[in-house]
Amino acid sequence: MRPVLTNALARRVFLDRHLLLRDEGGPGRGTDLADLVTRLGFVQVDSVNTLARAHDLILWSRRGRYRPRALELAVARDRTLFEGWTHDASAIPMPFWPHWRHRFARMKDRLPGRWEAWQRHDFLSECDGILARIEAEGGLASADTLPAERDPAAAGGPGWWNWHPSKTALEYLWHTGSLAVCHRRGFQKVYDLTERVIPADLRAASPAPEETIDWACRMALDRLGFATGGELAAFLALATPQEVKGWVAGALARGEVEEIAIEGADGSRRTALARPGLVEAAERLPPPGARVRVLSPFDPMLRDRARAERLFGFRYRIEIFVPEAKRRWGYYVFPVWEGDRAIGRIDMARRGGDLAIRAFWPEEGVRMGRGRLQRLEAELERVAGFAGLAGIDRAPDWLRDGPPPV
Template identity: 55%
Template sequence: MTRPLIDNQTARRLFLDRHLLLGPRSGPGKGADLQQVIDDLGFVQVDSVNTLARAHDLILWSRRQQYRPPNLPRLMKTRGAFEHWTHDASVIPMTRFPVWRHKFARDKAHMDAKWDAWRRDGFRDQLDAVMRQIADAGACSSMDVGENEDRTSGGWWDWHPSKTALEYLWRSGDLSVCHRRGFRKYYDLTERVIPPEHLNARVPQEEMVDWACRTALDRLGFATSGELAAFYAIATPAQAKAWCARALTSRTIIEADIQSHDGTLRRCFVLPEILNSAPPEPNARVRLLSPFDPALRDRKRAERLWGFRYRIEIFVPAPKRQYGYYVFPVMQGDRIIGRIDTRRDGDRTLVTAFWPEQGIRMGKARVAALAAEIERVATFVGSCDVEWSPEWLKSGKAG
């Protein structure tokens, strides 16, 4: 039987619609509305890089223009979400905490197998001491433990033993992040952070796999079994592959050919209702996205859908960088139109360079739309002025 075909433009729109990037950015961006955004996305990655704004704040602002950075900590304080790992540190809806117990167990097994070789000696000797300190004295950060330990660090792999113990206990579920100050995490006993109805609930493994694969496919629109496993990084690739085989047999999912940017076809799984739904038409508004936006974190998928080759060049020496070390993708409608080098500098927002994607013409209307988005970004990050470099528009690759 011939597989259904989803052309490239429709695929892009389906994908963006499920990532809340196709329609307007209306909504208060706080309270129940913010909770719904996080629920709909599945999770929001948090990251410390702050050249313009933190990654999680840009991700949420890209979907709700009224969102402001204090809104997420307020939601966390009401226990609408918790922090743990997907593919990276993320904010996850609190209702999913029982599912994440499987992640705690997998992470603990991984750490037990690897961390003794990867981390500084002595962290296991501190596990009980750290737990007792937090139980007796309350929430603490890595600065509050290991008072007499050598804190000289060569990087994230060279934590002092008590800091490693904190991270181990968090990743394995004994501790939870209760709040942050600045970007510093504070940990408390999990039973003092997670509401009882979620703390005491249990989800069988089979139910966890079904939930992880089904909701990942709903949020992606189309995917291979490997992409389903990678979405939350909670079901294993083998579990996702077996789920797809069962779901295909029961016709819960079907196969379809997805057209890539270059015209090639890729076989993916889709929910049947996808074929009967038309995504909305995009508007012409320009959006600046975080480099860690969930729509772009799978770089290979971004290249297939848009022909957009993207990486963060933090570790590339300056003479060899093709672009700035931390540039922001820019989208208009359902197209990625380029990448921009912009940063906050005191009360100014500086725009150093914009590199259009191949085939993108920067006419007056598009330049005006880009300038309007940068003005909105400047308001969001608290800048008074926007300054554009005289030669900000790059017609080709920058040296």
């Protein structure tokens, strides 16, 4: 019979692997920041900035002394992290770079046809010129390309995904390993030749495909605690589902992993993979603290929305560009966590020099008593300080009675 990880212990394990079970000290910069990202595996980099950028809020949630400049320096000066692609653009520990070689090779095969159909222009003809220009001039951002292309009309109209040919070429060369992000200007990526960004010893390393598959699966399992094969494949998106399936079969046969039953928030059970002894190790973990935390909508603990709902009973969806009157939650609404559960969602953003709070909706069955409200207020003060805001401006009816109607 499979070992069973109760829901309470499963939550505890998941919080622990995502570094949210307890408060940890640390400056949130230099080697401490590199270690933090290594323990998480990566941190998603996203441009949304209603309060703070997603990656900064993710890191600050785990290191209260973290400030955004530290991540910039880790990528641009210290080279302890590099920007690459997992399920999305991410800051990744630099020692991991050799395992991206196989992704680069796959992208060279897959992207040309897809992107030509998507962008409807011949970006490949731009690549040699872009590489020559970067070799001669140094790093280039999209805005540094041909003057005519700086006009959004040259790309068929403005928009996030309306890329002009040189922008597409830059992204293609980055996705296939010829270029690397050397730093950001504002939030715009600046690309340089890979040999000027990635250390020589890492560029010389060339792990075999099976080594990368084995590394990616082990790394994902250790950072999730327990996972299905599909969740292992999705974590870094370095190995295909079929490759992961083969790894799982071998790891089970060797006794390196075992199947266990994970109890969900509703009492149902789901089979997952884990290292042998996980249930016993979970029983030794401390209980979660009572601190209230505001999390990023892109927090790695919540990135898989279906898993968050199964494990925590927390249904959370981000609906983009849907008019306010027709949506329930959106980019302006942040999950609020206490211990091992969500206690609410808060709609807040920068407004002038203040943290403007429109509404806080408690989760179903959550009572906002005096102690919990004080802990929420303390977290909002911390958030305002992190964002460099002078005060907190609350709407008169900001504290709601419960979730709004769908």
